[in-house]
Amino acid sequence: MFEISPTEWTAILLSLRVASIATLVATPLGIAVAWLLARRDFWGKSAVDALIHLPLVLPPVVTGYLLLLTFGRRGLVGEWLADHLGIVFAFRWTGAALACGVMSFPLLVRPIRLSIEAVDRKLEQAASTLGAAPWHVFMSVTLPLALPGVLAGMVLGFAKAIGEFGATITFVSNIPGETQTISSAIYALISTPDGDPAALRLVIVSIVIAMSALIASEWFARRATQRLHGN
Amino acid sequence: MLRVDVSKQLGDFKLEAAFESEGRVTGLFGSSGAGKTSLINMIAGLLRPDRGNIVIDDEVLDDTASRVHVPAHRRRIGYVFQDIRLFPHLDVRENLDYGRRMNGLTEDSLRRKRVTELLDIGALLDRRPGKLSGGERQRVALGRALLAQPRLLLLDEPLGSLDEERKEEILPYLVRLRDEAGIPMVYVSHDAAELRQLATQIVMLKRGQVTVFGGVKVLTGTP
Numbered sequence: 001m002f003e004i005s006p007t008e009w010t011a012i013l014l015s016l017r018v019a020s021i022a023t024l025v026a027t028p029l030g031i032a033v034a035w036l037l038a039r040r041d042f043w044g045k046s047a048v049d050a051l052i053h054l055p056l057v058l059p060p061v062v063t064g065y066l067l068l069l070t071f072g073r074r075g076l077v078g079e080w081l082a083d084h085l086g087i088v089f090a091f092r093w094t095g096a097a098l099a100c101g102v103m104s105f106p107l108l109v110r111p112i113r114l115s116i117e118a119v120d121r122k123l124e125q126a127a128s129t130l131g132a133a134p135w136h137v138f139m140s141v142t143l144p145l146a147l148p149g150v151l152a153g154m155v156l157g158f159a160k161a162i163g164e165f166g167a168t169i170t171f172v173s174n175i176p177g178e179t180q181t182i183s184s185a186i187y188a189l190i191s192t193p194d195g196d197p198a199a200l201r202l203v204i205v206s207i208v209i210a211m212s213a214l215i216a217s218e219w220f221a222r223r224a225t226q227r228l229h230g231n
Numbered sequence: 232m233l234r235v236d237v238s239k240q241l242g243d244f245k246l247e248a249a250f251e252s253e254g255r256v257t258g259l260f261g262s263s264g265a266g267k268t269s270l271i272n273m274i275a276g277l278l279r280p281d282r283g284n285i286v287i288d289d290e291v292l293d294d295t296a297s298r299v300h301v302p303a304h305r306r307r308i309g310y311v312f313q314d315i316r317l318f319p320h321l322d323v324r325e326n327l328d329y330g331r332r333m334n335g336l337t338e339d340s341l342r343r344k345r346v347t348e349l350l351d352i353g354a355l356l357d358r359r360p361g362k363l364s365g366g367e368r369q370r371v372a373l374g375r376a377l378l379a380q381p382r383l384l385l386l387d388e389p390l391g392s393l394d395e396e397r398k399e400e401i402l403p404y405l406v407r408l409r410d411e412a413g414i415p416m417v418y419v420s421h422d423a424a425e426l427r428q429l430a431t432q433i434v435m436l437k438r439g440q441v442t443v444f445g446g447v448k449v450l451t452g453t454p
Binding site for chain 2: 144
């Protein structure tokens with residue numbers, strides 16, 4: 001009953017890989033967007049804000065279908081990427097990572113944005129009077145002080161990416177070893193006769209992963225807060 | 232030499248100030264709300280004047296007519312804030328070293344030693360700002376500004392956030408700074424007694440206008 005089969009291992013490792021890559025690629029972008037939303041006023045800012053939050057409120061199947069239309073082999077962007085850069089998303093694990101990244105992006109951006117907004121701009125001013133150019137101010141003052149939020153966003157994004165199902169299965173289907181993550185494996189197993197024990201094992205694994213992520217984020221946040229408050 | 236001739240509309244308040252100072256310590260005197268902080272924020276480059284110019288030693292830092300505005304980080308003007316603003320995530324040593332790193336200056340242990348001795352902060356180097364007293368923090372902030380090697384030092388009520396006892400603790404350091412560091416300073420205060428001790432020239436500011444400019448004796452009769 002508690003023996004995890006090789007197929008299940010494949011799904012678990014694939015999920016971890018997809019969610020890690022999605023989080024790592026989305027984080028720098030998420031920080032940039034969070035900074036823009038927190039610190040800059042520009043035309044169309046609320047539209048950008050709404051666009052980022054769209055995956056949170058749209059049916060995941062719609063997001064997945066839109067991804068398919070855009071990044072599919074014959075999609076607007078997908079075709080160009082495949083022809084010019086050799087990057088293919090459709091029915092590959094990379095597509096699963098893209099879907100997870102898009103779906104978890106709003107959850108990633110929000111804590112980062114809040115923590116950047118909470119950084120005292122007076123400290124940034126002080127840094128500039130000490131000769132720090134804007135980019136250096138960001139790297140040496142804003143980002144380190146916003147670090148707890150960045151870590152919280154990463155963990156939240158990762159947890160969401162691990163659990164993502166609807167957009168992923170719509171965009172890249174459910175191919176064992178390529179796009180079958182824990183969620184889609186569970187979905188396949190519970191619609192198979194005698195699949196319940198395996199499904200349960202995967203359920204337990206996903207609970208363990210989610211709990212570990214939350215505990216890790218708490219731990220990081222506590223350490224970071226200690227650092228910031230000068231202890 | 233510092234030459235300022237600026238105007239700036241801030242809500243209902245209009246700041247219109249012009250003065251020229253050769254003094255070692257230019258005291259900017261006025262009650263709160265007179266526009267002192269806005270004025271030195273403009274000198275620092277943190278605030279852009281609507282009209283006018285700011286010149287230090289023949290270098291134009293602001294000139295609205297020719298659209299010159301040198302950003303704060305290229306002005307080499309040190310700023311000691313009333314609310315201190317040490318970086319909480321860096322220890323004292325890293326705070327002190329920040330300006331040198333950002334300006335790409337070579338390490339100068341002699342200078343660092345001189346400044347830490349002048350301000351008596353050698354024993355604090357490994358501490359975080361959160362573990363310092365108010366007076367210690369303000370001394371570290373002074374050292375941090377000095378070690379960026381500014382050509383002008385702005386001090387905005389550096390004693391303002393301290394109680395009487397702490398003021399007495401910091402004042403001698405400021406006098407030493409004036410006499411030993413060789414950097415011209417603009418010292419903002421609403422306390423005439425403080426300025427009598429420190430300033431060599433006085434710019435008096437009232438409701439956004441310069442009312443008096445001259446030697447320290449112009450403070451006679453003010454509280």
